[in-house]
Amino acid sequence: MADEITLEVARFRPGEDTEPVLQSYQVPLREQWAVLDGLSYIKDHLDGTLSFRWSCRMGICGSCGMTVNGDPQLSCATFLTDYAPGPIRIEPLHNFPVIRDLVVDIGDFMDKLPTVKPWLVRDVHSPLEEGEYLQTPEELEDYQQYSMCINCMLCYSACPVYALDQDFVGPAAIALAQRYNLDSRDEGADERLAVLSSPEGIWSCTFVGECSAACPKGVDPAGAIQRYKLTAATQAIKGLLMPRSRR
Amino acid sequence: MTTFHDVVVIGGGGAGLRAAIAVAETNPALRVAVVSKVYPMRSHTVSAEGGAAAVAADDDSLDEHAYDTVSGSDWLCDQDAVEAFVAEAPRELLRLEHWGCPWSRQPDGRIAVRAFGGMKKKRTWFAADRTGFHLLHTLFQTALSYSDIVRYDEWYVTKILVDDGRAYGVVAIELATGRIETITASTVIVCTGGCGRVYPFTTNANIKTGDGMALAYRAGAALKDMEFVQYHPTGLPFTGILITEATRAEGGWLLNKDGYRYLQDYDLGTPSPTPVLRSMELGPRDRLSQAFVHEVEKGRTTDTPYGPVVHLDLRHLGAKLIDAKLPFVRELCTNYQNIDPVKELVPVRPVVHYMMGGIHTDIRGATSLEGLYAAGEVACVSINGANRLGSNSLPECLVFGTRAGRAAAVFAGRYRTAVPEAVLAQGRDEERRLSGELARRAEGHERIADIRTEMQTTMENGAGIYRDGDSLAKAEHELAELRLRYQHAAIDDHSTNFNTELIAWLELGFMLDVAESIIACALRREESRGAHQRTDFPARDDDRFLAHSLVRRQPDGTGRVTYLPVTITRWPPGERVYGR
Numbered sequence: 001m002a003d004e005i006t007l008e009v010a011r012f013r014p015g016e017d018t019e020p021v022l023q024s025y026q027v028p029l030r031e032q033w034a035v036l037d038g039l040s041y042i043k044d045h046l047d048g049t050l051s052f053r054w055s056c057r058m059g060i061c062g063s064c065g066m067t068v069n070g071d072p073q074l075s076c077a078t079f080l081t082d083y084a085p086g087p088i089r090i091e092p093l094h095n096f097p098v099i100r101d102l103v104v105d106i107g108d109f110m111d112k113l114p115t116v117k118p119w120l121v122r123d124v125h126s127p128l129e130e131g132e133y134l135q136t137p138e139e140l141e142d143y144q145q146y147s148m149c150i151n152c153m154l155c156y157s158a159c160p161v162y163a164l165d166q167d168f169v170g171p172a173a174i175a176l177a178q179r180y181n182l183d184s185r186d187e188g189a190d191e192r193l194a195v196l197s198s199p200e201g202i203w204s205c206t207f208v209g210e211c212s213a214a215c216p217k218g219v220d221p222a223g224a225i226q227r228y229k230l231t232a233a234t235q236a237i238k239g240l241l242m243p244r245s246r247r
Numbered sequence: 248m249t250t251f252h253d254v255v256v257i258g259g260g261g262a263g264l265r266a267a268i269a270v271a272e273t274n275p276a277l278r279v280a281v282v283s284k285v286y287p288m289r290s291h292t293v294s295a296e297g298g299a300a301a302v303a304a305d306d307d308s309l310d311e312h313a314y315d316t317v318s319g320s321d322w323l324c325d326q327d328a329v330e331a332f333v334a335e336a337p338r339e340l341l342r343l344e345h346w347g348c349p350w351s352r353q354p355d356g357r358i359a360v361r362a363f364g365g366m367k368k369k370r371t372w373f374a375a376d377r378t379g380f381h382l383l384h385t386l387f388q389t390a391l392s393y394s395d396i397v398r399y400d401e402w403y404v405t406k407i408l409v410d411d412g413r414a415y416g417v418v419a420i421e422l423a424t425g426r427i428e429t430i431t432a433s434t435v436i437v438c439t440g441g442c443g444r445v446y447p448f449t450t451n452a453n454i455k456t457g458d459g460m461a462l463a464y465r466a467g468a469a470l471k472d473m474e475f476v477q478y479h480p481t482g483l484p485f486t487g488i489l490i491t492e493a494t495r496a497e498g499g500w501l502l503n504k505d506g507y508r509y510l511q512d513y514d515l516g517t518p519s520p521t522p523v524l525r526s527m528e529l530g531p532r533d534r535l536s537q538a539f540v541h542e543v544e545k546g547r548t549t550d551t552p553y554g555p556v557v558h559l560d561l562r563h564l565g566a567k568l569i570d571a572k573l574p575f576v577r578e579l580c581t582n583y584q585n586i587d588p589v590k591e592l593v594p595v596r597p598v599v600h601y602m603m604g605g606i607h608t609d610i611r612g613a614t615s616l617e618g619l620y621a622a623g624e625v626a627c628v629s630i631n632g633a634n635r636l637g638s639n640s641l642p643e644c645l646v647f648g649t650r651a652g653r654a655a656a657v658f659a660g661r662y663r664t665a666v667p668e669a670v671l672a673q674g675r676d677e678e679r680r681l682s683g684e685l686a687r688r689a690e691g692h693e694r695i696a697d698i699r700t701e702m703q704t705t706m707e708n709g710a711g712i713y714r715d716g717d718s719l720a721k722a723e724h725e726l727a728e729l730r731l732r733y734q735h736a737a738i739d740d741h742s743t744n745f746n747t748e749l750i751a752w753l754e755l756g757f758m759l760d761v762a763e764s765i766i767a768c769a770l771r772r773e774e775s776r777g778a779h780q781r782t783d784f785p786a787r788d789d790d791r792f793l794a795h796s797l798v799r800r801q802p803d804g805t806g807r808v809t810y811l812p813v814t815i816t817r818w819p820p821g822e823r824v825y826g827r
Contacts (some may be wrong), residue, residue: 137352
């Protein structure tokens, strides 16, 4: 194995650069080193001006999403040796405005997330004195997969629909809406229907499935969207046949 | 620029979000803001794995949870705080359930609990082995439903503003733009978590640089029990990734290089095939990490490029149990160690995990500075004393986050006064200082990473699992030299947009404060208790040191240490007994 590997890192400094430029760095090629370790080596030893986000280094905080050789990846869970002999091209996540170097602006997602009400909605909240809302392991299993979203934005980066239409609510937000819709304790599905069944909701999705392929946590947002389309269609038909009374 | 809120919470993890919600619920008229250097769902609470302790089962009692916590703390906790904690923890975890937390369940739909280290009963609620992740996302998503909670995401606090002994807000930098703002408030709650990054090998995320401890220390608040740093016995070599204690609660064994369950040699009980509570692998973390050091000394560990290791054996648990209850452990071992715990031994070694000490608070979360509150790992109430029990920290974030939020809300409602001009002037001074640093640091010649690495090495060598007077004095001297070099650190990045080098420099300054306070307290505590093991004073000394260390920053920057008696309500100091 060679001692070093080349990282070609996209640099973008607002005010200085009009578009991203690739800058090459040589970093040690070591067993167990993630792409993120290579970037930290650059920051610590070669070039302190390189900016990127990272925190937990164990694939759970969702900070360090980047585009590695064209694919959206968590840089802490993507290893240098898998790309040897290199070079490895590291760019910011696609489909987001770039703030600086590898740092993208996820404000759009943060604004959209509350619109799908990703919290437990109850008509009446029982007092704590009555104990827990019962939920069997099977009921938990129904939504558990969708509760695994770490908000890393890899799915938005991979989504061809979001690339063309930034109004699309997007895979992670829809998966999180489904996470609550499928939770046996939740009663908010009707409230979420308006947003999800809007033109910017599930119907934008053309079921390419890139989101599920990109997800590092096995969430399967594409499956969530397809499953929800069925629910929404059924609801729509029910709505035609049996108009809902006003609350 | 200046903006005003009634309550400013620094940090958006478990304690911070819980505090913010408590403020909103206590007094909806108050304007509450959460200022965090990362998006809240990135906070380090996300990494907690094993679970959250609160009495739930019929065979359990609050007294037993309290006794386990008190004895686990080597009697250094405050027992009034522990009694409040164990009494309120079940309700807080239940509230999380009502907010949607996907707790693991029994077949009948009730909450499931598992065993944990140092606990005599099964009382640890869990969401598989991603408890912190689910707890944090539940809190974050629930907080989204409180549209009045204002968030400053990716804003870095550099200073707590103080006038006449009272906190009045903060100065913070917006990372994306470099904009510096004075955010004034009637009260400030510090919830920034721990400081594991002052050590070289830690489970702690990159963001855990002790910011809140240093901010409060500089503002004049006392820090407490800083010498008590917890080493978790099972981290993956090289990465330091945590392998949860739940692996041992589910039946995992710790083996030395001879395949021998070595904990039986350290007064932790006798081996049995299935886990026995408060025994062997389910002993407390301080004792297990100390046993590892002795195994190294006996030559019974395995050498690796990343230091000596022992092995965690989960093979006998089988794929089914591991996938159901420890799926994240399997994922972490596979991704980061290239090992499948279903079939292979997992190499592990002790790793810096948790700070028992922190900002001195009372039982309501109030610090020694008026208007300043703290909760979570950044604070020291103290329920953890000299050694925290696994799964007590998540409920601590909730119980004391709530308490601090309520107390701060009451204070803010009562003492809503105009911000003094002196505070605004301080804010302007801080804004000028920060703007000036970028220009000034261009002349520097020391690399930030070099100073940071040397500080970490100093701390490991000087104040590790075992310390003595000489190692601590040497560390004190080295930190003083690093402090001088810090003044000459270079910032090559002159951009105002997402300047992570500037943040790294500010974080390093905070870490040096925290490191110095750890050494100052450790040097003066001439006894061994819990996680503070002095080889030159190997015995616990209740006559002299059944007391909290309090360290306050002096005008010359050094720390002055005094002592505060421990509060004992019902459990007089006794021997810590495990496995017998």
